[in-house]
Amino acid sequence: MDIFIAPVKFSNVQLLKNLTAELSKRFSCKTNIINLSIDIDNFLSKERGQYFSTQIIAEAVKLTPGFNGKVILLTDVDIYVPVLTFIFGEAQLNGKHSIVSVCRLHEEFYSGESNDSLLLQRTIKEVLHELGHNYGLVHCLNWDCVMHSSPGIEEVDIKGAAFCRSCASRVESFKY
Ligand SMILES: [Zn+2]
Numbered sequence: 315m316d317i318f319i320a321p322v323k324f325s326n327v328q329l330l331k332n333l334t335a336e337l338s339k340r341f342s343c344k345t346n347i348i349n350l351s352i353d354i355d356n357f358l359s360k361e362r363g364q365y366f367s368t369q370i371i372a373e374a375v376k377l378t379p380g381f382n383g384k385v386i387l388l389t390d391v392d393i394y395v396p397v398l399t400f401i402f403g404e405a406q407l408n409g410k411h412s413i414v415s416v417c418r419l420h421e422e423f424y425s426g427e428s429n430d431s432l433l434l435q436r437t438i439k440e441v442l443h444e445l446g447h448n449y450g451l452v453h454c455l456n457w458d459c460v461m462h463s464s465p466g467i468e469e470v471d472i473k474g475a476a477f478c479r480s481c482a483s484r485v486e487s488f489k490y
């Protein structure tokens with residue numbers, strides 16, 4: 315039971331490295347980086363200028379039938395589901411696959427100023443959050459918990475960076 319990170323149209327090598335290191339500390343299972351050949355331009359909405367995340371996940375499901383673990387797609391592009399303006403990520407509830415976009419986790423997106431450590435913190439939070447959904451967790455009311463809903467960047471920054479005790483008890487191999 316491993317964690318697999320699959321960069322798809324993702325160029326920040328340092329962030330990928332730091333995220334992998336962080337997940338390796340926080341989970342007792344192995345964290346691997348894998349390469350999936352997904353042409354995500356097939357899922358670009360020309361009207362919106364964004365990519366339809368549910369379709370990207372469906373493509374990843376097709377490519378990873380034998381995988382024993384959780385597969386997290388990581389991308390630079392802006393993603394959406396039809397009912398929302400944008401999303402930071404999407405996951406299969408009680409499933410194996412999820413996607414996180416760092417597009418709107420960049421501080422440059424809001425203030426124009428780059429902040430690498432903030433970007434890493436936000437990315438860890440959103441990856442843990444989507445993993446939590448994979449483990450069957452729904453949104454948690456506890457602001458210290460990473461499963462608190464975060465529709466905007468303010469909520470991402472306010473919420474905690476780990477699972478609360480109750481949520482953590484349902485996430486296999488989570489350490490802290
Ligand atoms: Zn959520």
Ligand SMILES: [Zn+2]
Nearest residue numbers: 454459478481
């Ligand atoms: Zn919680």
